[in-house]
Amino acid sequence: NAGVTQTPKFQVLKTGQSMTLQCAQDMNHEYMSWYRQDPGMGLRLIHYSVGAGITDQGEVPNGYNVSRSTTEDFPLRLLSAAPSQTSVYFCASSTQIQGRYGYTFGSGTRLTVV
Amino acid sequence: GDSVTQMEGPVTLSEEAFLTINCTYTATGYPSLFWYVQYPGEGLQLLLKATKADDKGSNKGFEATYRKETTSFHLEKGSVQVSDSAVYFCALSDQPGGFKTIFGAGTRLFVKA
Numbered sequence: 001n002a003g004v005t006q007t008p009k010f011q012v013l014k015t016g017q018s019m020t021l022q023c024a025q026d027m028n029h030e031y032m033s034w035y036r037q038d039p040g041m042g043l044r045l046i047h048y049s050v051g052a053g054i055t056d057q058g059e060v061p062n063g064y065n066v067s068r069s070t071t072e073d074f075p076l077r078l079l080s081a082a083p084s085q086t087s088v089y090f091c092a093s094s095t096q097i098q099g100r101y102g103y104t105f106g107s108g109t110r111l112t113v114v
Numbered sequence: 115g116d117s118v119t120q121m122e123g124p125v126t127l128s129e130e131a132f133l134t135i136n137c138t139y140t141a142t143g144y145p146s147l148f149w150y151v152q153y154p155g156e157g158l159q160l161l162l163k164a165t166k167a168d169d170k171g172s173n174k175g176f177e178a179t180y181r182k183e184t185t186s187f188h189l190e191k192g193s194v195q196v197s198d199s200a201v202y203f204c205a206l207s208d209q210p211g212g213f214k215t216i217f218g219a220g221t222r223l224f225v226k227a
Contacts, residue, residue, distance in 0.1 A: 004157075030211070031209075031211050031213035032213075033213055033214065033215075035217075040219055041219060042118075042203060042217040042218050042219040042220050043158075043203070043217040044217075045214065045215075045216075048213060048214055050213070058214070090157055090158070092157075092158075094211045094212050094213045095211050096210040096211030096212075097211075101146050101148075101163055101165060101207075101211060101212040102148055102160040102163050102212045103150075103158070103160065103212060103213070103215060104160075105157035105158045105159070106157050107156060107157045108156075108157050
C-alpha cells in the first residue's frame with residue numbers, strides 16, 4: 001500500500017547510544033519532515049526536506065541529524081541519545097503537485113532512552 | 115512567529131451530541147489551515163483543510179470554516195459517534211503543499227455510548 005513507512009515501531013536506547021530512525025515514502029512526494037510528539041505539546045518539527053539533497057532545521061533540531069540522498073528516504077539520526085529524547089517520532093511527507101495540501105504521516109516510532 | 119492555540123481537553127460528549135473544538139491562530143501571512151485526527155496508537159490523518167479565507171473544509175461530517183477576521187478555524191460536527199473518539203489537532207502552514215506545518219497541542223475527545 002502506498003504511504004509512509006517508519007521503522008522500527010519501538011526502540012529502547014541507553015543514554016549515549018546512537019541510532020537511526022528510518023522513513024520511506026513511495027508517493028514521489030517532494031517534501032518530507034520529522035516531528036516529535038510529547039504529551040501536551042502537540043507535534044514539534046525537528047528537520048525537514050524540500051527535495052533530494054536539501055534539508056533544513058525545524059523548531060527542535062539539536063541532537064538530531066538528517067540526510068536526503070533520494071526522494072524516497074529521509075532517515076533521522078540520534079547522535080548521542082539523552083532521556084530528553086524519549087518521545088514518539090513521526091515522519092511525514094507532502095506535495096504541492098495537483099494542488100494537494102497536507103501531510104501523509106507514518107505510524108510512528110516510540111523511543112525510550114534510559 | 116506563527117502559532118496555533120486550541121481548546122484544552124479532554125472533551126467528553128454523549129453519542130449524537132454536537133461537537134465544537136475551538137482553534138485560533140497567529141500568522142503573518144495567509145496560511146493554509148488543517149485539522150488532523152489521531153486514533154490511539156496511530157499516526158495523524160488529515161481530516162480537512164482550507165487554503166484561503168472563507169473556505170469551508172469538510173469530511174466525514176466534520177466541518178471548519180477559515181475565518182480571517184477572527185483568525186479562527188473551529189471544528190464542528192453535528193452528531194458525534196463513539197468512533198470519533200480520538201485526539202484532534204489544529205494546524206497551519208504557510209508553505210506550498212502544507213509542509214513545515216505548525217500544530218496545536220491537540221484536544222482529546224471521548225464519546226460515550
